[in-house]
Amino acid sequence: MSDDIKHECGLAFIRLRKPFSYYLQKYGTVLYGLNKLYLLMxxxxxxxxxGAGMAAVKLNVEPGYPFLHRIRSVAxxxxxxLFATIGKEVAELEKFQPTIKQHPGLLKGHLPFLGELLLGHLRYGTQGKNNADFCxxxxxxxxxxxxxxxxxGNFNLVNTEELYKHIGFDPGTFSKQSDLAAMLEVIHHFLVKADTENPEKLxxxxxxxxxxxxxxGGYTIxxxxxxxxxxVLRDANGIRPAYYYIDDExxxxxxxxxxxxxxxxVGENEVHELMPGNALIVEAHGEYRVEQVLDVKERRACSxxxxxxxxxxxxKIYxxxxxxxxxxSKAVLEAVSYNLKDTIFSYIPNTAEIAYYGMCKGMEDYLNQIKVQRILSWGSDVTEEKLATMINRKIRQEKIAIKDVKLRTFITEDSNRNEMVQHVYDITYGTVRRGEDTLVVIDDSIVRGTTLKESIVKMLSxxxxxxIIVVSSAPQIRYPDCYGIDMSKxxxxxxxxxxxxxxxxxxxEMLLQDLYQKCLQLQQCNKLHLENVVRQVYKPFTTEEISGKIAQLITPEDIDFPVEVIYQTIEDLHASCPTNTGDWYFTGNYPTAGGNKVVNKAFINYMEGSNSRGY
Incomplete structure (x- = not known):
């Protein structure tokens, strides 16, 4: 993705099922669990x-001794x-007891994070500030x-205020900024309730x-x-991903x-998907079950x-x-009038490389069909030279753009800052015949278009x-996300x-004011969640018309040759990714009512000139 979008989060959960002495004997280290958590993260x-963080719980700790530990970092x-800090703690213990890693019980008693239960997290901040307190x-x-x-967890919630009201909790300034804080308080509320009703068995x-x-919202927690x-729990629509693996260790x-x-x-079939609405529950003694805790809704896994x-x-993703x-490939072939001789294919950024291979495969299949047809049309008029020329025809692929070192835009003046942004990517000179070749570059998706206009297109020019034809492997991104991706404006x-x-x-243009008034009316009646009003903004135009206008918007003023944009269709997206049908950013078809509320609130913010989030 050429535009910098903060997204998702990563979850890592490990429950050791054997005593630490087992891992020392089999794997040569009592730190087996921590080593695996580090790799998994x-x-x-x-x-x-x-940022990143981890927590550990120790089993069978004597009353009065700490059993829950946590560490977080925004380095x-x-x-x-995180793990360097833990390594330093181990090194300090070894100074006083050089053989402590050969004594699992002793090390467990002195090393805070040597627990049987381990929970790691990788954070992209979509809410709150980027400091350790929010990790x-x-x-x-x-x-x-x-x-x-x-x-x-990996999630966003869109109803935090309602959650606090439901449990009668008055959040402070910090808690208001974090949906995890709301989720924590709600689960803790029912945890206390359950322990009060039956303290013998939770x-x-x-x-x-x-x-x-x-x-x-969408979540895996x-x-x-x-x-x-x-x-580990996954939402009822399966919006956020979750997988698990279990053996006797x-x-x-x-x-x-x-x-x-x-x-x-381990093999692919040994790792299972945690299905929507299900929880993987592990009891203190190490037994587990997968339990359905929510009524399963339509699967809308994030595309x-x-x-x-x-x-x-x-x-599978590959x-x-x-x-x-x-x-x-078909749309691109039509855009270049099937002229592969004067077309060069490339990709930007590196994450688009796999889709690029697929596009090139489509071009090669077409070219091979042409080769067969031409050879058959010759009949008996075949020479070795003609045949060699034909079968050696290939599509033209080049490494056109290279992402350079991350440049620091320390210059504050806008004109100079834009000049610096242009050089985030460098180009390979001599690959394009000036004024003759069409350049096709594929990107994962186009969100803001800022990098395309200020850096990539200008650099390619x-x-x-x-x-220049810019191809997006994703459809047009039209609507905010509120389930884990930082796209809310x-x-x-x-x-x-x-x-x-x-x-x-x-x-x-008056349509915008009409829709704005409708949103205000819905908001006044507390009905913003009933429909996605913003869909009406796109309704008067075809996808091709909007793509054409996008092409104009990403074209720098000083470029005198045409720029075209080709997007993936919704139909081909679903054909390519049949198990992940969550497409609300493209279609506005949100899996929960909170999505409609967010998109309508985002529209109100836009019309009022507010830079606030939609949730």
Whole structure:
């Protein structure tokens, strides 16, 4: 994705099922669990770079001794910082007892994070400030172990105010800024209730049923309870991803299948998807169950996971990204008038590389069809030279753009800052025939279009192509997200700005005021959640008309050759990614009522010139 969008988060959960002495004997280290947690978090580092945190719960701790510990960091390399801190603690202990790592019981008693229950988190901040206080896990401490809770997740909620009111909790300034704080208080509320009613046996499934039925949003959350119970819970629509792996040594859960496979060296079929509305519940003695705690709704797993967010090392995601590119090849061929001789294909940024391979595969299939037809048309008039020339024809692929070192835009003047932004990418000179070649570049998605206009298109123009075609493996992003991606302001979306420009050009600008008044009426009646009013902004225009206006908006004023934009269709998106049908950013079809409320609130903010979030 060429535009910088903060998104998602990463969850890592490990429950050790054997005593520490077992791992020391089999794997040569008592730190087996911590080592695996580090790997599982590092293999998901793409999911959050604002900070990281982890919590540990120790089993069978003597009364009066601490059993729940937490550490968080917002250092530039936050995962490494966390585990370096733990490593220093181990090194300090070894100074006084050089063989302490050979004595599991002794090390457990002195090393805070040597716990049987481990919960790690990687944060991209979509709410709150980027400091350690906002990093997951959050914890709630009480004297009674079963009322202690550590919680972390990959999610956003859109009804935090209602949640606080439901449990009669008055949030402070900090809690108002964090939806995790609201989720923590709600789960803790029902945790205390359950422990009060039956202190002998905590029914964690009932706790999660009561709490999760109140949440409006998309989420995968992990929790550790002070009594040794733990859980991972996924929302009823399956919006956020969750996977788990279980053997007789460990119970593991994470946000990405490939990360679990790599960390524990297991096969694809050994890692299971935690299905929507289900919770993986692990009891203190190590037994587990997968329990349905929410009525399952229509599956709306986030399609952006497949387009961009999740790492492409997962074999299914890899194939789906290939398909996304392949489906675009027909539209691209039409755009270049099937002239492959004078067309060069490339990709920007590196995360679009897999879709690029798929697009090129489509071009090669077309070219091979042409080769067969031409050869057959020759009949007996075939020479070795003609045949060699034909079969050696290939599509033209070049590494056109290279992302350079991250430049610091320390210059404050806008004109000079824009000059610096242009050089985030560098180009490969001599790859394009000036004024003759059409340049086709594919991106994962186009959100704001800012980087395209100020950096990429301007940079590519230095090669003086005949035409530039920007291809997006995702459809037009038209609506805010409120389930974990930091896209909540309508004015940020180039597709929305294009539609507004078209309304102005066609004399329909009053539609915006009419829709604004309708939103205000709905808000006054507390009915903002009933419908997505913003859909009407796009209704007067075809997808092609909006794409054409987007192309104009991303074209710098000093460029004298045409720029075209081609988007993935919704139909081809679903054909490519059949299990992840969550497409509300493209269609406005939100899986929960809170989504409609967010998009309408975002429109009110836009019309009032407010830079506030939609939720």
């Amino acid at each position: 590092e293999k998901q580092h793409n999911r959050g770079q604002d 530039p390399q936050s995962i490494a910082d 997951h896990p959050f914890i709630r401490r009480e004297v009674i172990p079963a009322r202690n809770l550590a919680l972390a 029914n964690l499934g009932c706790v999660l049923k009561e709490a999760a039925s109140l949440f409006d 992990g929790g550790l309870i002070g009594n040794g119970d733990s859980f 460990v119970i593991v859960a994470g946000s990405e299948r490939a990360a679990i496979r790599t960390t524990f060296n 952006f996971e497949r387009i961009y967010f999740s790492r492409g090392s997962d074999e 194939r789906e990204r290939i398909a996304l590119g392949y489906h675009l 230095r090669l003086s192509p005949k035409k 309508l004015g940020d979306f180039i597709a929305f700005r294009a539609a507004v420009e078209l309304l102005k050009e066609t004399g329909q």
